[in-house]
Amino acid sequence: MRADLDIIQEWIPAGSRVLDLGCGDGELLAWLCEHKQVSGYGLEIDPDNIARCVEKGVNVIEQNLDKGLSNFATHSFDVVVMTQALQAVHYPDRILREMLRVGKTCIITFPNFGHWRCRWYLASKGRMPVSDFLPYTWYNTPNIHFCTFEDFERLCLDQSATVLQRLAVDRDHRHGWASRIWPNLLGEIGIYRVSGSAAMDAQAAS
Numbered sequence: 001m002r003a004d005l006d007i008i009q010e011w012i013p014a015g016s017r018v019l020d021l022g023c024g025d026g027e028l029l030a031w032l033c034e035h036k037q038v039s040g041y042g043l044e045i046d047p048d049n050i051a052r053c054v055e056k057g058v059n060v061i062e063q064n065l066d067k068g069l070s071n072f073a074t075h076s077f078d079v080v081v082m083t084q085a086l087q088a089v090h091y092p093d094r095i096l097r098e099m100l101r102v103g104k105t106c107i108i109t110f111p112n113f114g115h116w117r118c119r120w121y122l123a124s125k126g127r128m129p130v131s132d133f134l135p136y137t138w139y140n141t142p143n144i145h146f147c148t149f150e151d152f153e154r155l156c157l158d159q160s161a162t163v164l165q166r167l168a169v170d171r172d173h174r175h176g177w178a179s180r181i182w183p184n185l186l187g188e189i190g191i192y193r194v195s196g197s198a199a200m201d202a203q204a205a206s
Contacts, residue, residue: 007167014036018077040059083109097159
């Protein structure tokens with residue numbers, strides 16, 4: 001399993017009801033169903049990925065994330081996951097709000113545009129960064145809303161969401177003491193577990 005998905009699965013309790021947004025070929029859900037007996041759905045828009053999900057026995061729905069999650073009830077899932085897709089949707093604030101509504105907790109990963117390599121590329125070349133990790137040029141990239149860790153945490157604050165866990169990892173999904181001290185500078189990928197205020201209040205009441 002992909003390294004980031006291996007980290008994420010540790011944050012998902014056995015038997016959970018999971019919604020995976022932009023689930024790709026269904027790798028994460030297939031693993032969780034087999035090893036942690038989760039139930040749930042993946043949302044995907046690419047026909048080839050949908051076919052691979054079906055081959056894996058993953059429950060998949062063809063759905064554009066920019067259309068929202070109105071077909072799902074509030075807190076109908078224990079965990080909502082979105083990996084490497086936040087920067088590719090048109091309205092990141094809207095999809096985060098919907099994730100917090102639908103899920104009791106949410107796990108989100110995204111590339112950190114505040115990483116020192118991105119800063120250095122912009123400062124030294126005066127152009128948008130292109131690298132092995134971000135291989136697209138500015139005019140053909142599917143990533144339309146780059147952000148930093150600071151930006152994302154400000155968005156969480158604006159939406160009254162609580163950051164429960166955070167990992168700042170490099171492109172190989174390793175994390176060390178330096179990225180814990182300076183995550184916005186040294187972390188290439190952010191892996192966050194967040195919860196809405198309503199879910200936190202419900203947990204406290206129970």
